[in-house]
Amino acid sequence: MDKPRGFKNWMRSGHWTAWFLFAVTGILYAVAWPTLFLTHQVPAELAPIVAAFAAFPLLLILVNPLLGWSISAASAVLVPLTFDRLPGWSYPWQVVHLIELLVLIVAVAWTRSLPTVLKVWLASAVLFLIAMPADADAGWAFGVTAIVFAVLLVRWLVLSRRQVAALEEVSELERAKRTVLQERTRIARDLHDIVAHHMSMVVVSAQTAPYRHTDVPPSLQAEFETIAATGRQALNEIRGLLGVLRSDAELAELAPAPTLADLPDLFTSTQRAGVPLTWQFDGSTALVGELIGATAYRIVQECLANASRHAPGSPVVAEVIVTTDGVGIEVRNRMVTESSASAEPGLGIAGMRERAAAVGGTVAVHDADGEFVVWTYLPSVPAALIAG
CATH class of the missing domain: 3.30.565.10 (Histidine kinase-like ATPase, C-terminal domain)
Known part of the structure; x- marks a missing residue:
């Protein structure tokens, strides 16, 4: 996995996800601060700090989701122990804090290694079992489990598709190389046919010249024999080179290597x-x-x-x-x-x-x-x- 970039770098580069996340976090913080007085007995001077622990960990999704989840989970443990809930509110956290905790669990499941994801899932499930009301604790724990495994399933599906795409790209390159080699083999065979035809004509002409012409001097007849022998040797060497380029199962007639x-x-x-x-x-x-x-x-x-x-x-x-x-x-x-x-x-x-x-x-x-x-x-x- 690529090394996460700092949040400042995301903002400086003008990445739209960073600006969107900044805007969403600001909206959630603006909601968490006033609604905190509807769910918990929090002193007015501490309300901005408690609301910040509920909303601001969302900013860490782009740089370190695990750290964001750790901060959100730690504050989820401390809030019920530090502040009493108001009558009529049975959940241990306010809605903003609950939403962000689930979002950070999803982010960890999407980006981190499997051992880390399993640890976060187990800790989150235990947290929901302990903190949630008795009539809803098992349902929330099951919901967290379903979310984590659903994210892992989608993640593995996307990863497998990427791997298949990479393999297909490699296959295309190999197919292109194979096409080039096949074309070279075809050209080599065509070249062999052309050269072999003309060389054969030269050999035949040289061999039959003494019979087609009368009064051929012995020296000229020896020269014709040399031409014919050189032509036959060239044909044998061409066949040997062609055998190196053959791609089918037929055995090519190879001329012995000279010594x-x-x-x-x-x-x-x-x-x-x-x-x-x-x-x-x-x-x-x-x-x-x-x-x-x-x-x-x-x-x-x-x-x-x-x-x-x-x-x-x-x-x-x-x-x-x-x-x-x-x-x-x-x-x-x-x-x-x-x-x-x-x-x-x-x-x-x-x-x-x-x-x-x-x-x-x-x-x-x-x-x-x-x-x-x-x-x-x-x-x-x-x-x-x-x-x-």
């Missing part, structure tokens, strides 16, 4: 594609795990793709060294002149850095002296496993 052992094949296929590549691979692939191997493969693949895209025809040198500490990769190529660079810059470097950082590695780039160099270091064990 360090696949790097020589990557270098060879790159050379067949016409890239003047010189490469060197030192070390044992058994020294690193599958995650590091797949990360290293993707980084080398991106480096070779960037070199062929941004510096076509430029000699490329790739060196991979595997030790017990990790994998070191260096890929360098001569930079082309500004006039011959036609490819637009992409997100390859940022993607490589993200891949390396995910396993605790680093990627550095150097582009001076007419040469573009990418250095990469990947630890033999991912940083997440070391931390775990």
